[in-house]
Amino acid sequence: xxxxxxxxxESILNEGRKFPPSREFSSxxxxxxxxxxxxxxxxxxxxxxxxxxxxxxxxxxxxxFDKVLEWNFPFAKWFLxxxxxxxxxxxxxxxxxxxxxKAAIIWEGEPxxxxxxxxxxxxxxxxxxxxALKSLGVETGDRVAxxxxxxxxxxxxxxxxxxxxxxxxxxxxxxxxxxxxxRIDDAEAKLVITADGGWRRGQVVxxxxxxxxxxxxxxxxxxxxxxxxxxxxxxxxxGRDFWWDEVVPQQSPKCEPARVDSEHPxxxxxxxxxxxxxxxxxxxxxxxxxxxxxxxxxxxxxxEDDIYWCTADIxxxxxxxxxxxxxxxxxxxxxMYEGAPNFPENxxxxxxxxxxxxxxxxxxxxxxxxxxxxxxxWVKKHDxxxxxLLGTVGEPINxxxxxxxxRMIGGERCPIVDTWWQxxxxxxxxSPVPGAIATKPGSATRPLPGISAxxxxxxxxxxxxxxxxxxxVKRPWPGMLRTIFRDPERYKQAYFSQIDGMYFTGDGAxxxxxxxxxxxxxxxxxxxxxxHRLSTMEVESALVSxxxxxxxxxxxxxxxxxxxxxxxxxxxxxxxxxxxxxKDELRQHVVxxxxxxxxxxxxxxxxxxxxxxxxxxxxxxLRQIASGDKTLGDVTTLEDLSVLSxxxxxxx
Ligand code: ATP
Ligand code: MG
Numbered sequence: 001x002x003x004x005x006x007x008x009x010e011s012i013l014n015e016g017r018k019f020p021p022s023r024e025f026s027s028x029x030x031x032x033x034x035x036x037x038x039x040x041x042x043x044x045x046x047x048x049x050x051x052x053x054x055x056x057x058x059x060x061x062x063x064x065f066d067k068v069l070e071w072n073f074p075f076a077k078w079f080l081x082x083x084x085x086x087x088x089x090x091x092x093x094x095x096x097x098x099x100x101x102k103a104a105i106i107w108e109g110e111p112x113x114x115x116x117x118x119x120x121x122x123x124x125x126x127x128x129x130x131x132a133l134k135s136l137g138v139e140t141g142d143r144v145a146x147x148x149x150x151x152x153x154x155x156x157x158x159x160x161x162x163x164x165x166x167x168x169x170x171x172x173x174x175x176x177x178x179x180x181x182x183r184i185d186d187a188e189a190k191l192v193i194t195a196d197g198g199w200r201r202g203q204v205v206x207x208x209x210x211x212x213x214x215x216x217x218x219x220x221x222x223x224x225x226x227x228x229x230x231x232x233x234x235x236x237x238x239g240r241d242f243w244w245d246e247v248v249p250q251q252s253p254k255c256e257p258a259r260v261d262s263e264h265p266x267x268x269x270x271x272x273x274x275x276x277x278x279x280x281x282x283x284x285x286x287x288x289x290x291x292x293x294x295x296x297x298x299x300x301x302x303x304e305d306d307i308y309w310c311t312a313d314i315x316x317x318x319x320x321x322x323x324x325x326x327x328x329x330x331x332x333x334x335x336m337y338e339g340a341p342n343f344p345e346n347x348x349x350x351x352x353x354x355x356x357x358x359x360x361x362x363x364x365x366x367x368x369x370x371x372x373x374x375x376x377x378w379v380k381k382h383d384x385x386x387x388x389l390l391g392t393v394g395e396p397i398n399x400x401x402x403x404x405x406x407r408m409i410g411g412e413r414c415p416i417v418d419t420w421w422q423x424x425x426x427x428x429x430x431s432p433v434p435g436a437i438a439t440k441p442g443s444a445t446r447p448l449p450g451i452s453a454x455x456x457x458x459x460x461x462x463x464x465x466x467x468x469x470x471x472x473v474k475r476p477w478p479g480m481l482r483t484i485f486r487d488p489e490r491y492k493q494a495y496f497s498q499i500d501g502m503y504f505t506g507d508g509a510x511x512x513x514x515x516x517x518x519x520x521x522x523x524x525x526x527x528x529x530x531x532h533r534l535s536t537m538e539v540e541s542a543l544v545s546x547x548x549x550x551x552x553x554x555x556x557x558x559x560x561x562x563x564x565x566x567x568x569x570x571x572x573x574x575x576x577x578x579x580x581x582x583k584d585e586l587r588q589h590v591v592x593x594x595x596x597x598x599x600x601x602x603x604x605x606x607x608x609x610x611x612x613x614x615x616x617x618x619x620x621x622l623r624q625i626a627s628g629d630k631t632l633g634d635v636t637t638l639e640d641l642s643v644l645s646x647x648x649x650x651x652x
Contacts (some may be wrong), residue, residue: 008457009468011518012512012594013442013538015399019406020438021415025388029435032298033191037436037449039562044450052078052478055294059084059329060093062259065286067477068331069649074496074503075483076476077263078287085257086285087130089293091123091329092257101332106307107152107358110199110339113597117152119331122159124154124253129160131251136223136242138191140165142259143268145189145221146314147171147180147207149198150338153227153244154314155324157193162285165258167265168358169280172315173198173205174613177213179636186280186485187268200341205480208234215240262286268485269317271423273637275506275524275620279494280422280485281317287349288566291427291479292326298448299417299431300360301389302315309335309364310391311349316614317423318393322362326427341367346374350382361409362391362419366615368401371408373573375549379408379606389434391417395616396519398541402441409439420444420519422505424495426479429453430517442541443516451477453517455509460499463510468520468535471509472502482566525619527556528564532597536619539600542593543568546586548576553609553617554600557626565601567626569609569647578605608643615639622647 026032028417031040044051049068056079057064065082094100104122108114116569132137138144144166148154154170161168169187171180174549194211197204208226212235215221226234227244236243267287270278296302300322308327327334341349353361389524390410397405397418406416415434417454420475421427429451430444447453452474455463463469473480481504484491498504508520520526520535527534536554543552551571559565570586574576583603591599610618624632625647635641 003398005397008463009508009510009520009533009535010540011466011468011520012534012598013518013541014594015440017399017403018438018440021435022413025353025415026435029301031433031436034436037433040449044266048450048475049309050498052290052517055450056290058293059286059289060089063417065262065265071476073501074492075488076480078478079262079290082262082286084262084289085163085260086289086325086329087159088257089125089289090159090325091119091126094119094331099331102331104328105155105334105336107336108338108352109151110202110343115152119167122152122156125156126159127162127255128248128251129153129156130163130255131226132248133160133164133166133181133191133319134255135247135251136225138166140260142166142191143169143187143189145169145171145180145184145187145192147173147192147194147211148227148314149195149205149229150313150336151195151227151229152336153195155328156337158320158324158332160316162266162332163255163257165260165264168267170267170269170314170320172313172613173199173207174315176636180210181214181218182636183270183280183296184214184221188220189218190220191225193225193227194398195227195229196234199230199339201343204232206232206372212258219397252292260285263482267320267424269320272316272614272616273634274612274616274618275522277634278637279490280487281295281481282485283426283479284481284482287478287480288426289325291477293329294322295428295448296326296330296332298433299419299428300362300391300539301434302327302332302360304331306332306359307335307357307386308332308360309337309353309356309358310615311337311367312362312364312393317426321427341370342374342449345378347378347381350379350384353384353387354382357386359386360389360391361387362393364394364615365392365394365397365401366395366611368392368397368405368549369544371405372401373571375574376408383387384409384411387411387414389417390414391419392470393419393421394614396443397535398544399441400541406441415439418442418444420517424481425473425477426481429473429477430519439514443512443518445516447517455511455517456499456502458499460502465513466510468508468510468525468533470499471505471507471517472499473505474502521580522619525555527566529556529566529597530562533596539566539590539598541567542590542598543570543586544592546589548572549586550581551609553619554620555619555623555626567602567604568600569604569606569622571606572608604647606647608640608646610643610647611639612637613639
């Protein structure tokens with residue numbers, strides 16, 4: 001029966017709770033009912049191009065498109081013949097109406113400083129920065145690396161690139177000089193925008209020093225623009241390095257937006273590296289804007305007076321699509337916070353929500369699990385009544401974490417949008433439409449209109465209800481990646497070679513009897529126990545539902561009898577101690593929750609799990625530890641190397 005080649009993934013998780021939207025929420029939502037959502041889906045199904053052409057009206061085009069889609073498998077072009085500019089869409093078009101003096105960015109620095117930029121102010125700053133880039137020799141099509149802390153200038157720099165048709169490549173400021181050099185090389189960036197340093201938990205991260213280090217190896221960079229953020233002493237090389245303060249402010253705020261082709265590249269960005277060597281994804285302009293702005297309305301139900309906060313760093317795609325391009329194109333007020341959630345104390349996020357009256361809050365499951373570990377008292381100190389909608393992205397959310405989020409943060413009044421998407425998809429693909437779809441904890445629910453997501457066998461046949469399989473997308477969509485930068489072969493190989501004729505996401509999923517999608521994690525992480533293919537996520541969720549467990553990661557390790565045995569790495573809630581008795585109790589708990597098949601063979605307690613810098617658990621590293629393998633492959637995206645050695649020491 002089951003073999004790695006052909007089998008589906010078995011699903012054993014059974015989560016029955018269901019949360020319909022309140023009548024009050026639905027009546028005010030953009031999409032008010034299931035019928036309305038289904039009608040949109042039907043229209044999109046019958047005439048996908050007509051549907052997306054309709055959505056494209058939300059964007060300001062300099063020149064209209066004459067064709068919606070060209071699908072030369074597996075390469076897509078959207079809105080052909082059109083001319084557009086992303087910065088114009090995020091700024092200029094808001095300036096002629098009441099949004100002109102609306103706050104575009106409300107920013108809070110880690111030390112407690114803050115700034116507010118209205119749309120007019122932001123537009124002026126972007127114009128100045130764009131002119132400065134030109135004066136430093138940047139032209140349309142050139143690549144610019146951005147290595148900045150989460151300060152307003154990060155968004156300004158991205159939009160300034162977009163304004164002149166330069167292609168940005170943002171590198172998360174937590175990455176090392178080595179990772180930066182690699183990414184600069186890959187993009188052949190001509191210029192780097194950085195800062196003297198950034199704040200992280202009260203400490204200075206020496207960004208300029210990392211750039212200097214990186215530029216010893218990366219040879220394409222001619223100029224470097226340096227923002228003063230922390231005031232630390234840095235080396236400035238004459239002719240190469242320029243202070244932002246000395247180049248940008250004296251420029252004219254007026255800079256004509258470049259009228260670029262709809263398919264002009266907007267940016268390249270690397271995936272998180274959860275499963276292996278990160279891929280440099282390329283996104284273009286027109287389709288990407290249409291996808292991100294549409295989802296602001298469908299998923300976040302964005303209204304004119306919302307205060308919207310997505311906690312993702314601009315170093316990740318979430319920061320690109322849902323801190324910068326989507327919300328600003330939609331004219332939102334965006335909150336940006338520079339620092340750590342536990343600085344100076346564990347309640348910084350709740351303080352920010354209270355201070356700015358945040359109404360939409362979008363964060364990651366890893367953060368939510370951390371908040372649970374820190375304890376409820378931090379949340380209870382604050383008034384979170386301004387919130388009306390919550391979101392998550394990045395990993396499957398364990399039902400118990402979902403329920404906590406709903407109760408403690410949302411006061412049982414805010415719908416939760418569990419949004420499934422990828423760096424590659426550019427925008428949200430599967431998510432509740434909050435006024436229309438009843439949520440179930442742990443499920444991203446249903447695909448958005450126009451998104452033809454499906455769960456199939458390796459042969460591409462749809463699986464039955466509650467049968468696990470491969471998550472694919474059958475038709476192209478406007479926000480999709482166009483290729484892997486300068487590597488179209490890897491693009492074909494990574495996404496279009498596994499399942500005939502479809503985009504393969506790399507994730508496993510099942511659909512339940514209501515057609516809801518349950519993303520079960522990466523197919524690479526699936527465990528094969530006695531011929532049963534189990535999803536790590538389901539066993540982890542069972543562990544996390546035990547009151548002592550904060551976080552769990554489950555991997556397979558070779559087992560002579562069963563093929564694979566289950567090994568669980570478990571982090572306990574603050575103040576709990578792990579011992580043999582608790583291990584037994586946890587094993588029993590898993591058996592009770594999902595069955596004897598999923599009983600962990602070994603449990604190891606650990607104060608931390610290896611994660612990517614974006615906070616995702618790297619199971620491939622745990623798998624290697626579990627099987628005693630000493631070579632670990634690519635660890636450049638690992639957040640904290642010491643976690644690995646600690647996990648290893650525990651073996652002895
Ligand atoms: P790499 O592709 O380099 O291994 P990565 O897949 O972690 O890294 P991202 O593009 O940041 O890089 O993450 C996308 C992945 O995150 C998805 O494929 C999925 O596995 C997971 N994911 C994102 N959102 C959700 C969600 N709401 N539910 C379940 N999984 C999610
Ligand atoms: Mg991926």
